[in-house]
Amino acid sequence: MDKKSKIFFIVFFLLIIGSIVATYWRIVVKKDYIIEAQTDCDPETEECFIWECDPNSNEEGEACVEDPEENIWYYKVVQRKANKIPDCDPEKDENCEPWICEPEEKDCKEILCDEKTAVEQEAECNDPEEYLRNNPPEESEGEGLDEEECGEGDEACLEQEEQEEDIETENSGEESQINLFPTGDDAEVDADVTSQTENPVESE
Structure with missing residues (x-):
């Protein structure tokens, strides 16, 4: 092997080793890649995006189950750098939010459904207005008690009504009270009027 061939192979192997080291540093050490x-x-x-189960599939994760809520899933796609993702488990830590972008965070974005992304995800899009029409929000227990009359024996409802009536009575009583003891400027005016009445100025 001549001298030129040796130099060529040395440079070639150095480039390969340098590429491996650079890739290892970027991916393993700095975690400079998008997930x-x-x-x-x-x-x-x-x-x-809308994911629906496959009624004809027997594969776990795609087949339908007994719970209808688990047969449909509304999801979005998040892209974030690996070095920004916290090392925690959302199932064990309630405060763990690995897929929420920080304010002005670079290389982090949420991808929602539109005509283009629906084709990429091979999924259908959800319309929030249509979803609300088909799934109106349920009324809270407090709202239901206010609108409906309490049934016989419903102690919780009757107790709540009594508390509301007491509050209304107190508020109406406070509004109807007359201020018999004026203060501030009103008190000074009343005092002047009283003194003039008791000591009228004699006319010449």
Whole structure:
């Protein structure tokens, strides 16, 4: 092997080793790469992707189950740098939010459903307005008690009504009270009027 061939192979192997080291440093050490994940989406306010189970499939994760709520999933896609993702488990830590972008965070974005992204995800889009029409929000227990009369034996409802009546009575009583002891400027005016009445000025 001549001298030129030796130099060529030395340079070639150095380039390969340098590329491996640089890749290891970027991916393993600095974690300078993008991770894409599917996460929960709010169908009432966001245009989400829709995943539905396959009734003809027996594969776990695609087949339908008994619970109808688990047979459909509204999701969005999040892209975030690996070095920005916290090392925690959302199932064990309630404060762990690995897929929420920080304010003005670079290389982090949420991808919602539109004509283009729906084709990429091979999914359908959710319309929040249509979702709310088909799934109106349920009234809270407090609102239901206010609108409906209490049934016989419903102690919780009757107690709440009594408390509301007491509050209304107190408020109406406070509004109807007359201020018999004026203070401030009103008191000074009343005092002047009283003194003039008791000591009238004699006319010449």
